[in-house]
Amino acid sequence: MSILVNKDTRLVVQGITGKTGTFHTLQCIEYGTNVVAGVTPGKGGQLWENKVPVCNTVAEAVEEHGANVSVIYVPPPFAADSILEAIEAEVPLVICITEGVPVRDMAEVRRRLYFHNTKTRLIGPNCPGIITPGECKIGIMPGYIHKPGRVGVVSRSGTLTYEAVWQLTQRGHGQSTCIGIGGDPINGTSQTDAIRMFNEDPDTDAIIMIGEIGGSAEEEACAYIKEHVKKPVAGFIAGASAPKGRTMGHAGAIVSASGVGTAEAKFAAMEDAGVSIARNPSEIADALLKIYKG
Amino acid sequence: MNIHEYQAKRLLQDYGVPVPKGYAAQTSREVETALSHLSDDEMIVVKAQIHAGGRGKGTFIDGYKGGVKLCKGRNAALDAANHMLDNTLVTKQTGPEGRKVQTIYFTEGCDIAHEYYLAIVLDRETAQSVVIASTEGGMDIEEVAENSPDKIIKVSISPTMGLRHHHCRRVAFELGFSGDQVKQFARILTGLYKMFWEKNAMLVEINPLVTTPEGKILALDAKVSFDGNSIFQHPDIQQLRDLNEEDPKEVEASKHNLAYIALDGNIACMVNGAGLAMATMDIIKSFGGEPANFLDVGGGANEDQVTAAFKIILSDPKVKGILVNIFGGIMKCDVIARGIIAAAKNVDIKVPLVVRLEGTNVEEGKKLLRESGVALTPADSLVEAAEIIVKQVQG
Numbered sequence: 038m039s040i041l042v043n044k045d046t047r048l049v050v051q052g053i054t055g056k057t058g059t060f061h062t063l064q065c066i067e068y069g070t071n072v073v074a075g076v077t078p079g080k081g082g083q084l085w086e087n088k089v090p091v092c093n094t095v096a097e098a099v100e101e102h103g104a105n106v107s108v109i110y111v112p113p114p115f116a117a118d119s120i121l122e123a124i125e126a127e128v129p130l131v132i133c134i135t136e137g138v139p140v141r142d143m144a145e146v147r148r149r150l151y152f153h154n155t156k157t158r159l160i161g162p163n164c165p166g167i168i169t170p171g172e173c174k175i176g177i178m179p180g181y182i183h184k185p186g187r188v189g190v191v192s193r194s195g196t197l198t199y200e201a202v203w204q205l206t207q208r209g210h211g212q213s214t215c216i217g218i219g220g221d222p223i224n225g226t227s228q229t230d231a232i233r234m235f236n237e238d239p240d241t242d243a244i245i246m247i248g249e250i251g252g253s254a255e256e257e258a259c260a261y262i263k264e265h266v267k268k269p270v271a272g273f274i275a276g277a278s279a280p281k282g283r284t285m286g287h288a289g290a291i292v293s294a295s296g297v298g299t300a301e302a303k304f305a306a307m308e309d310a311g312v313s314i315a316r317n318p319s320e321i322a323d324a325l326l327k328i329y330k331g
Numbered sequence: 332m333n334i335h336e337y338q339a340k341r342l343l344q345d346y347g348v349p350v351p352k353g354y355a356a357q358t359s360r361e362v363e364t365a366l367s368h369l370s371d372d373e374m375i376v377v378k379a380q381i382h383a384g385g386r387g388k389g390t391f392i393d394g395y396k397g398g399v400k401l402c403k404g405r406n407a408a409l410d411a412a413n414h415m416l417d418n419t420l421v422t423k424q425t426g427p428e429g430r431k432v433q434t435i436y437f438t439e440g441c442d443i444a445h446e447y448y449l450a451i452v453l454d455r456e457t458a459q460s461v462v463i464a465s466t467e468g469g470m471d472i473e474e475v476a477e478n479s480p481d482k483i484i485k486v487s488i489s490p491t492m493g494l495r496h497h498h499c500r501r502v503a504f505e506l507g508f509s510g511d512q513v514k515q516f517a518r519i520l521t522g523l524y525k526m527f528w529e530k531n532a533m534l535v536e537i538n539p540l541v542t543t544p545e546g547k548i549l550a551l552d553a554k555v556s557f558d559g560n561s562i563f564q565h566p567d568i569q570q571l572r573d574l575n576e577e578d579p580k581e582v583e584a585s586k587h588n589l590a591y592i593a594l595d596g597n598i599a600c601m602v603n604g605a606g607l608a609m610a611t612m613d614i615i616k617s618f619g620g621e622p623a624n625f626l627d628v629g630g631g632a633n634e635d636q637v638t639a640a641f642k643i644i645l646s647d648p649k650v651k652g653i654l655v656n657i658f659g660g661i662m663k664c665d666v667i668a669r670g671i672i673a674a675a676k677n678v679d680i681k682v683p684l685v686v687r688l689e690g691t692n693v694e695e696g697k698k699l700l701r702e703s704g705v706a707l708t709p710a711d712s713l714v715e716a717a718e719i720i721v722k723q724v725q726g
Contacts, residue, residue: 058417061661080523113563114563114564124527128425139531139558139559139560140453140531140558140560140561141453141531141558141561141563142529143458144453144458144459144490145491146451147458148490159674163460165660177630177660178691179660179661179691182660192606193606194605195604195606195609195630195660196602196603196606196658197604197606197607197610198687199658199660199690200607200610203658203689203690220605220606246634247606249605249606249609250609252455252456253456254367254437261407264521271724275606275609275613276609276613277609277616278612278615278616278622279609279612281594283625285592285608286605286608286609286625287605287606288560289455290606291606292608300613316617317613317614317713317714318607318610318611318613318614318713319712319713321566323587
């Protein structure tokens with residue numbers, strides 16, 4: 038009952054021996070995620086925490102350990118190179134948690150993703166990761182707030198997603214999969230991509246989309262929803278009170294001087310697409326439950 | 332990160348883009364030296380250097396008009412510079428408080444045949460660089476785009492292929508250049524793109540790019556902003572950062588790895604996560620309050636960071652109340668609670684404090700706060716927290 042990751046996921050962790058990589062990998066293993074290998078160039082052949090074999094390259098992790106998803110905890114200067122290495126190794130799904138990746142590096146990565154023979158989907162960077170509750174947790178989200186179920190959640194924000202997921206769980210509604218697509222201006226998976234996958238997933242019955250000011254990802258998603266999505270969708274946009282021209286923490290969260298990317302425009306697009314709108318972050322689950330009984 | 336016009340023009344010159352001869356000055360002695368390099372018989376342009384547009388039409392707080400002056404000879408230029416230096420300039424982009432002018436840039440005047448607009452931006456939707464050009468230079472390009480969109484030329488450049496000669500020729504011909512000017516323009520655009528790419532810029536803008544009656548093309552103004560994520564790769568650009576142009580609270584916050592932005596209201600917020608921080612500001616506003624700041628303490632804040640965050644928040648005299656909203660994930664609620672208790676001991680918090688904790692180790696966090704004796708109001712939900720703080724602040 039999920040998209041992209043499940044109990045069959047075989048995870049390789051790029052940057053497994055670093056402080057962040059170690060901490061979050063232990064948490065993911067505890068949740069039940071099947072971590073088959075780690076990658077730290079130069080440390081190939083070691084056994085991380087007496088549990089997981091470390092490889093020098095992603096290709097090795099794929100060939101020798103059958104990795105089919107990669108997660109990246111590599112520092113910003115090297116993150117894009119790590120993504121490109123995973124793409125070259127034809128890993129079908131790559132999740133980049135790293136915050137602060139140079140935008141120009143991401144422009145190059147995005148071009149590489151467009152190549153006709155690219156077999157990889159990228160999620161992130163600057164994202165909390167992806168979780169299919171009860172089966173597989175990849176990233177930095179707290180596992181216990183989630184519960185297996187049939188609501189798909191996609192979001193540009195980390196803690197705001199936890200807020201929405203917790204509201205769902207407290208009201209007895211579980212999640213099929215929750216995806217954090219990240220707060221950067223150029224990323225791998227868009228709101229529209231995630232909503233398309235949820236729409237096509239027989240085990241997802243309803244969708245929550247959490248957006249932020251800046252860019253037009255939510256407007257594009259609403260155009261898609263209007264045309265293709267019959268499942269109930271609820272949405273929230275953070276940043277209605279943000280001033281123009283200031284980047285609000287996430288590099289992607291900025292309303293330009295000409296007014297592109299405002300919360301009002303995004304709320305209007307949601308209204309037009311028939312999305313149930315939460316005007317307030319504590320009403321995200323309730324906005325969905327108004328139109329979805331589960 | 333933004334830089335001043337005079338710094339942008341020096342960079343442009345390094346990349347082969349012609350600019351008028353110019354000299355920057357920060358003291359009256361430097362003003363004299365700068366003027367001695369310029370001819371007394373020619374026009375001299377005196378330009379106040381601040382990180383905001385609309386300088387020409389701006390007004391200084393003492394009533395002196397115009398942050399850009401065309402002066403005949405050195406004495407007139409000196410007079411203009413004396414009015415501007417250390418004065419505060421208000422433009423449509425600075426807000427009513429204006430910006431203090433600490434640098435003056437003097438350039439040679441130049442005769443203008445026509446004004447053009449030329450810029451390169453990184454477009455987030457297509458992940459490509461886009462060259463934007465127009466024959467309608469010297470004005471607000473957003474107005475041009477709105478009123479006469481057919482006068483805007485846009486050419487997308489693939490990040491892997493880069494800018495090619497045919498791109499330059501195409502833009503040059505569409506702008507109406509011919510003969511030698513096509514070659515001049517191609518050199519300028521090539522240099523501009525090289526600088527844009529090599530220095531990890533998000534925007535380079537020349538407005539206006541002018542032709543002289545003799546047919547020469549040069550950049551009369553320049554604006555550049557860089558990708559903050561890439562600054563570590565460019566120590567030369569990092570040195571151009573002018574801390575005077577930034578809010579001192581924001582500078583202090585960045586030293587502690589906190590994302591802080593000062594706003595106009597009186598309810599301070601401290602939140603973990605950028606999205607939740609924005610949503611917290613939104614909910615304060617929906618109850619009729621006004622947020623005093625955006626503050627994301629991040630996913631792994633420690634006691635020291637929380638204390639620093641309280642100090643920064645309380646250094647804003649407008650603040651009449653504080654709302655702490657933490658959804659502990661990786662960040663544990665007991666750690667935040669200890670941070671709040673430590674901060675309350677170190678920093679004298681005289682305004683109402685409302686704390687909403689949720690997530691990992693929430694019970695332990697709440698218990699620590701209850702037993703600490705720190706004066707605060709606990710809240711169970713974000714709505715409740717926002718409602719309480721707005722009421723307490725508004726009395």
